[in-house]
Amino acid sequence: MNTQIDILENEILEAYPEVLDMLLYDHTTQRNIIWATSNYEYLGENYINKKEIKPELITGTNGNVIMTRVQKDSVLQLSRVKKMAEVFTPSWICNAQNNLIDKSWFQRENIFNIEIKGNKWKTIKEKITFPNNKTWKDYIRDKRLEIACGEAPYITSRYDATNGEFIEVEDRIGLLDRKLRIINENVKNLEEWISWAEIAYENTYAYEWQGDSLLLARESMLYTFIENYKYKFRKEPSLKSIQTIANIISWNVWQMDGLKSVVPLSCTESEIKTINLFGEEEKVKSFCKGCLTNDMFKHNGIYCIIKDWSIKNEVSGKKGQNVRFIDLVKK
Numbered sequence: 326m327n328t329q330i331d332i333l334e335n336e337i338l339e340a341y342p343e344v345l346d347m348l349l350y351d352h353t354t355q356r357n358i359i360w361a362t363s364n365y366e367y368l369g370e371n372y373i374n375k376k377e378i379k380p381e382l383i384t385g386t387n388g389n390v391i392m393t394r395v396q397k398d399s400v401l402q403l404s405r406v407k408k409m410a411e412v413f414t415p416s417w418i419c420n421a422q423n424n425l426i427d428k429s430w431f432q433r434e435n436i437f438n439i440e441i442k443g444n445k446w447k448t449i450k451e452k453i454t455f456p457n458n459k460t461w462k463d464y465i466r467d468k469r470l471e472i473a474c475g476e477a478p479y480i481t482s483r484y485d486a487t488n489g490e491f492i493e494v495e496d497r498i499g500l501l502d503r504k505l506r507i508i509n510e511n512v513k514n515l516e517e518w519i520s521w522a523e524i525a526y527e528n529t530y531a532y533e534w535q536g537d538s539l540l541l542a543r544e545s546m547l548y549t550f551i552e553n554y555k556y557k558f559r560k561e562p563s564l565k566s567i568q569t570i571a572n573i574i575s576w577n578v579w580q581m582d583g584l585k586s587v588v589p590l591s592c593t594e595s596e597i598k599t600i601n602l603f604g605e606e607e608k609v610k611s612f613c614k615g616c617l618t619n620d621m622f623k624h625n626g627i628y629c630i631i632k633d634w635s636i637k638n639e640v641s642g643k644k645g646q647n648v649r650f651i652d653l654v655k656k
Contacts, residue, residue: 332541332544332545332548333388333389334380334383334384334388334391335384335385335388337544338380338384341564341567341568341571342564343568344547344567344568344571345380345384346380347568347571347572347575348540348543348544348547348571348574348575349377349378349379349380349540350575351579351580351588352575352576352579352630352631352632352647353579353580353588353627353628353629353630354588354627356377357377357378357379358377358378358536358539358540358580359374359375359376359377359378359536359580359588359589359590360372360373360374360375360376360378360535360536360537361374361375361534361535361536361580361589361590362374362535362536362537364537365390365537368390374590375590378536378537378540383540391537391540391541393476393484393486393489393541413475413476413478413486413487414478414479414486414487415444415485415486415487415488416478416482416485416486416487416492416498417440417444417445417446419478419479419482419498419499420438420440420446420482420498421440422479423479423498423499423500423503424436424437424438424440426469426500427503430459430464430467431455431456431459432456435449436449436453437449437453437498437503437506438496438498446496446498448495448496452510453506453507453510461507461508461510461511462521464503464504464507465504465507465508465521465524465525465528466524466528467528468528468529468530469500469501469528469529469530470530470531471500471530471531472531472532472583473532473533473534473583474531474532474533474538474539474542474578475533475538475542476538476541476542476545477499477531477533477541477542477545477546477578478499479499479500480499480500480501480502480529480531480542480545480546481497481499481501481502481545481546481549482497482498482499482502483497483545483548483549483552494552494553494556495556497549499549500529501525501526501529501546501549502549504525504528504529505522505525505549505550505553508521508522508525509553509556509557515558518554518557518558519562519566522550522553522554522570523569523570523573524634526546526550526570526573526574526577527573527577527634527635527645528634529546529577530577530578530631531577531578531579532578532579532580532581532583532629532650533578533580533581534580534581534582534583534589536580539578539579539580542578543571543574543575543578546570546574546578547567547570547571547574550562550566550567550570551567554566573634576631576632576645577631577632579629579631579650580629581629581650582626584621585615585616585621585624585626586621586624586628586629586649586650586651586654587624587626587627587628587629588626588627588629591626591627592613592615592616592624592625592626593613593625593626594610594611594612594613595610595611596608596609596610596611597609597610597611613625613626621651621654622651628649628650628651629649629650629651630647630648630649630650631647631648631650632645632646632647632648633645633646633648
């Protein structure tokens with residue numbers, strides 16, 4: 326397997342101060358994301374599904390705990406397919422489906438690449454042109470969302486999630502990859518490039534249940550920024566820029582039960598003590614109404630919060646307004 330796909334938490338910890346903490350943060354709970362899987366319970370109490378993923382649990386001597394799907398053994402892969410319906414899509418299928426999105430947006434075919442036989446594609450090298458009624462800035466601002474994203478192969482295609490093959494920057498096919506290519510083609514000034522890269526990230530969203538896959542998705546998106554910056558300017562971006570992108574990612578790529586719009590495993594049942602007609606104490610169990618009725622608007626779990634970066638916060642004056650994801654879903 327190509328070692329270029331490896332993103333090691335130890336390296337993030339050493340090279341980019343505070344960034345790993347940012348990538349592990351959950352803005353809804355104001356704690357870290359949780360494991361939300363039983364795959365790591367054999368490692369001890371701190372690795373059970375409802376526990377937070379702390380930096381010390383995945384760095385140091387634990388630096389190889391979290392691995393990409395292709396690095397996991399076949400037994401574990403099969404287990405996750407059965408328990409969580411975890412299926413990873415080959416890059417050529419992601420490309421074909423993303424091409425359909427762009428066909429609709431541009432109203433023509435073969436914008437970024439041409440699909441060829443053998444489950445491959447040929448990148449179109451010419452600068453991309455836009456319809457008369459749209460500009461490249463419109464494309465960057467257009468919102469994209471990958472649901473149940475796993476390691477986010479539809480957003481960034483640093484590698485093929487099924488075989489671990491590394492994909493060079495100029496040949497990537499993810500939704501975010503395409504936005505960054507457009508920026509690379511239209512912006513020369515470094516500060517302007519960073520500004521538009523931030524806008525691209527602000528308009529790219531994804532959610533995932535399992536904490537390890539979520540972290541891998543966040544890491545891939547961060548390294549996509551670093552790799553595109555190096556591709557464009559032949560040098561490493563500043564720590565401040567990396568931290569800014571990491572913060573946006575931590576908001577836009579969040580942990581959620583997609584069927585409920587709540588933090589995974591946060592719905593609860595409780596016991597209520599009552600006194601009956603005979604003066605005897607009774608215990609009555611109270612269940613989550615949303616879970617009982619399959620109504621996503623009635624869960625007692627923690628509804629997830631994301632950020633709409635197009636709205637200015639009325640209190641702080643800063644860009645971005647917090648919104649509940651459930652409030653964006655039509656009843």
